[in-house]
Each structure stands twice: as C-alpha cells, then as structure tokens.
Amino acid sequence: MLIRVDTTKLKLPEGRASWAPEGILAYSKICTHAGCAVALYRKPTFPVLEPQDALVCPCHYSTFDPFTGGTVTYGPAGRPLPQLPLEIDADGNLRAAGNFSQRVGPSWWNVRSRPTND
Amino acid sequence: MTDPVQDPVRFIDERTAGAALLRRGLRYLFPDHWSFLLGEVALYSFIVLIGTGIYLALFFDPSTAKTVYHGPYTPLDGQTMSAAFKSVVDISFAYKAGLLIRQTHHWAADVFVASMVIHLTRVFFTGAFRKPRELTWIIGLLMLFTAFLEGYLGYSLVDDLLSGMGLAIGYGVGLSIPVIGGPMTLSLFGAPFPGKPELWSRMYIAHVLLIPILLAVLITIHLALVMARHHTQFRQSRRHTERRIVGVPLFPGQTPRSLALVFFVAAVLFLLGGLVQINPIWQWGPFEPWLGTNGAQPDWYLGWLIGALRLMPSFDLTIGHFTLVPNPFWGGALFPLVVLGLLAAFPWIERRLTGDRTTHNLLDRPRDAPNRTAFGVAFLTWVFLIFAFGAADRIFVLLGLSYNTQLYIFRIGIWVVPLALFFGVRRVCRELQTSDRIEEVREQAEHEAEEDRGAVAGAPAQPAG
Numbered sequence A: 001m002l003i004r005v006d007t008t009k010l011k012l013p014e015g016r017a018s019w020a021p022e023g024i025l026a027y028s029k030i031c032t033h034a035g036c037a038v039a040l041y042r043k044p045t046f047p048v049l050e051p052q053d054a055l056v057c058p059c060h061y062s063t064f065d066p067f068t069g070g071t072v073t074y075g076p077a078g079r080p081l082p083q084l085p086l087e088i089d090a091d092g093n094l095r096a097a098g099n100f101s102q103r104v105g106p107s108w109w110n111v112r113s114r115p116t117n118d
Numbered sequence B: 001m002t003d004p005v006q007d008p009v010r011f012i013d014e015r016t017a018g019a020a021l022l023r024r025g026l027r028y029l030f031p032d033h034w035s036f037l038l039g040e041v042a043l044y045s046f047i048v049l050i051g052t053g054i055y056l057a058l059f060f061d062p063s064t065a066k067t068v069y070h071g072p073y074t075p076l077d078g079q080t081m082s083a084a085f086k087s088v089v090d091i092s093f094a095y096k097a098g099l100l101i102r103q104t105h106h107w108a109a110d111v112f113v114a115s116m117v118i119h120l121t122r123v124f125f126t127g128a129f130r131k132p133r134e135l136t137w138i139i140g141l142l143m144l145f146t147a148f149l150e151g152y153l154g155y156s157l158v159d160d161l162l163s164g165m166g167l168a169i170g171y172g173v174g175l176s177i178p179v180i181g182g183p184m185t186l187s188l189f190g191a192p193f194p195g196k197p198e199l200w201s202r203m204y205i206a207h208v209l210l211i212p213i214l215l216a217v218l219i220t221i222h223l224a225l226v227m228a229r230h231h232t233q234f235r236q237s238r239r240h241t242e243r244r245i246v247g248v249p250l251f252p253g254q255t256p257r258s259l260a261l262v263f264f265v266a267a268v269l270f271l272l273g274g275l276v277q278i279n280p281i282w283q284w285g286p287f288e289p290w291l292g293t294n295g296a297q298p299d300w301y302l303g304w305l306i307g308a309l310r311l312m313p314s315f316d317l318t319i320g321h322f323t324l325v326p327n328p329f330w331g332g333a334l335f336p337l338v339v340l341g342l343l344a345a346f347p348w349i350e351r352r353l354t355g356d357r358t359t360h361n362l363l364d365r366p367r368d369a370p371n372r373t374a375f376g377v378a379f380l381t382w383v384f385l386i387f388a389f390g391a392a393d394r395i396f397v398l399l400g401l402s403y404n405t406q407l408y409i410f411r412i413g414i415w416v417v418p419l420a421l422f423f424g425v426r427r428v429c430r431e432l433q434t435s436d437r438i439e440e441v442r443e444q445a446e447h448e449a450e451e452d453r454g455a456v457a458g459a460p461a462q463p464a465g
C-alpha cells in the first residue's frame, strides 16, 4: 500500500532515509500476524489526546506505525510490516528502488531470513 | 393363496435372515429422559444439512475464474467477481427457493454444532463417558472437530469478503505450525495466499464429499457403539440399576418421539432459514486479497479461535533467524488441540485421580462428582471467556468499553474466573450432597417411626421388599 505523510514526522530506521521520497511510503499490506489485509488507517479525530496515525489490521487488531518503518505498536503481530524502498525517477514516476525490507506475509520457519531478489 | 403383505416380507426374510436382527433392534430400550434427545437433534440437523447441501451443489460453481455480475441484485451489477461468489449470489436471488435452502443450510450447520456441544456437556457432567463408553466419547469429539472444519470450509467456499478473511487467517495459522507449517500449507494452497485455483476444487471435494462421508462414518460408529454398550440411564427410580435397563422400546415407544423430533428440527431450521437472515454475502461483497473490514465475525463455532488469536500477547519464538513458533500457532492451532486433547484424555485422567475402574451404566448427577463438575464448569468458562473476547470489538461498539481495557480484563479474567468457579462449584456440589444425605436420613427415620407406630397398634409387619 502507498501512503503519504508529513516528512517532518518521519523517523525511519537507519539506512532507510531515502526510501520515502516526498513522504511517500510503501508497505506490504499483508499482516505479519496471520495474513489478513491491513486494511484500516487510523487517523486521530482529536490529535492532541489520541495516538497518531496508524495502520491497523481488522482481524486481530495488530497496529503498525507508518512513521517508524512499520513497527508493531499494538496487537499480536510479531514482525514489523515490510517496507518497500521507493524512488522518483527522472520522468517523475514512482518506482521501487529495491526489494522489501523483510519477507512479506505471516510468519513461518524461514520468514526471518533475508528476502531473495527473485 | 398369495398374501400381498406376508409374501414379500417372507421373501425378504428368507434371503436376508433379517427378522431376528430387526426384532432385536425394535426392542432396543431408550432411556426416558429429554436430555438423551440432544444428540438426536444433532443427527437430524445433519440430515437437513445433507438434503439442503445436495440442492445447493446443483447450482454452486467451485471456480475462481473471474466473471462480471449482471443479475437481479443491482447493487452488485457490473462488479467483477469469482464464478464461485457469483453462483452463490445467484442461488440467493435467481434460483427458486435458493435463498431459503442456502439460509437453512447455514442455520442447520450452526444448530448441528450447537447441539453437539450441548450434548457433549450433558455427557460430561453426568459422567456418561466413563467405562465402557470412552470410545463413544472420543468418536463424538472427533465428530465435533470435524464439524468445525466442515463449517469453516463451507463458508470459505462462498468467496465473499468474510470467507476470504477467514481463509487468510487459516493460511496464516497453517504457516505458523512449527517447522513443517510453511511447506505443508503451501502445498495445500498451491501458492502463497490466495493460492492457486486448485485450492477451490480441493476445498469443494472436501466439503461436499470427503468430510460428509467421514462424518457419516463417525456417526455410524458412534451410534453402533451406543447400541453395543447400550444407553446410560439416570437413577430415576429404584428400578433403574447398573444391571437393569428401564426405558421405552424403539418400537412403538421411541419411534413416534424421534419422528416428531425429526419434523420439529427440520421445521425449526426451515423457519429460521426462511425468516431470519444469516450471512448476507451480497453485503460483504466479493473478496480480493487486499480487502479487509472491521466487524467481520465468523460463525459462532469459530469465535473461540478468533478470541484466542486476539488475546495472545505479541511474540514469535525464534532461534537465530529461524522462527520456531510464529504467534498464530498458540491461539489458532495449539489452543484447540489442547481443548481436544484434554477432553479426549479426560476419562483416563479422571480414572487416574479417582482410582475408579468399574463399569458405569448409571449416570451421576453433577453434584455426585463435585471435582468433575467443578473442573467442567471451570474449563467451559475458560473456553467461553476466550470465545467472548473474540467479540471484543463488537462489545466495544455496543457498550463503549475500550478494546484495550477489555484485553487486559480478559487476559486476567480467563484465569481468575475459572479458578474461582472451580472452588465455588465444588463447594455447592458438596453442600447439595450433604443436604441430600440429611434428607435421606430424615426419610429413613420417618419411615421407621411409621413402622414402630404400626407395631404398637398390633398390625402385622409388612415383609420387606
């Protein structure tokens, strides 16, 4: 999924500084808990008191922080949402600059090994 | 002279030697108590399931090929969807009695599982699972868990949003089985979720042929075992003993009752199917792997698994960069296996704890076995609370109690409440036993006093017996 956020709020992990050109972020939409679509976007109605924007899975309410690279902030998921590095090419098109940060999908035996480039 | 009744009957008997067997069958004695009908309700729901299922199979198309819907349900007009989903929308709106049969099928599944669960609790709390009926008990448990799977496949086949979300979770739970989960689930689905089209033919053949046959075989064994070791009975009078069966014969006594129950169950299921909407798949819409929504609740008998998946604290068990136990395993796979295993082993656990190895044909009342009853109540409550948490998001919408608050209440509650109930229920059972004993002594004393008065008046004493 693609979302665009305020760049000043971004706190991406080390090495991902260039992954979100103009604040545009791409994350896998497959929940790292049991594989539902992370289909909810939580936007605070009263930002002063409420937690900030989050990606939420409707199945068991795993909640991911889009500003910090998809880290789990709530719920049963055990891995962050894999992020896809983006770039804007010379023609102004949005392109993937590489593979996902981790393997996508729910956890299994070998899920924590490096993603291959196939 | 030929006789239109006797001759064919004799013809059949001479060639099958069935008369003796039939006579034995017709004389089989059924215990005279309503709670023995719960299992029958499950059996008759199963028959309704088969009947309605055959009708649905005439129209259902187990294919994921994409088509565009044009039909009587205009809100979905022009939508791209799978042929499977389209055929279920058509069953609901285009074919004669389709919606009635589909909803009856769905209701029958819910009632099938519900009556099995209630039957199970009756068997548990009366100790009917004890020697010599442990195998009947285990077959019954296998039936129940097979029925969970059958129901899950049934609503997965529809390919609406709800079934897609359910399948995604099923896939995730499959993957989470330690070490072998990944390759196993992948070979079942054919590819990473949503899998290959073959998945649909696999689920379909399992749902309409393999599992129904398995269920029918299990039901047959279950009933054969019941017949072989005979029903248990309550201690309704002094005539009911471990060795003497009191009841009504299959014919003429039980037959009209059972027939009435068949028609009653079928009538209620069809009334529900006709009057009470269930799973309006056209409102969910077709599934696509990138879709998901709030408030998608599966059928009730899967709620305990959702609850367990949601309650489990977040962690994956890892060794180096291998994920030994992914989180969904605890709630989605281990939890139901523990429930099944504990129930299946219970006859042996109880025997070990009580040292009671004798044969039992007479049932306990729950109070007669305080420890068993207390454990049963605690265990059921544990499962029920986990089930209830599966609806925590609905509870939030209804009562405004925040999901997070509920999470912590339930995480503590599922342990504390059953524990408290265990001691509470055991106490109540023991008090009831004591009051029973007092009552017995009082009756005895009154009886003796009566006899004494008789003796004083010079009346001849009645011979005992």
Ligand code: FES
Residues within 6 Å of the ligand: A031, A032, A033, A034, A035, A036, A057, A058, A059, A060, A061, A062, A075, A076, A077, B169, B172
């Ligand atoms: S699948 Fe997303 S929270 Fe369980």
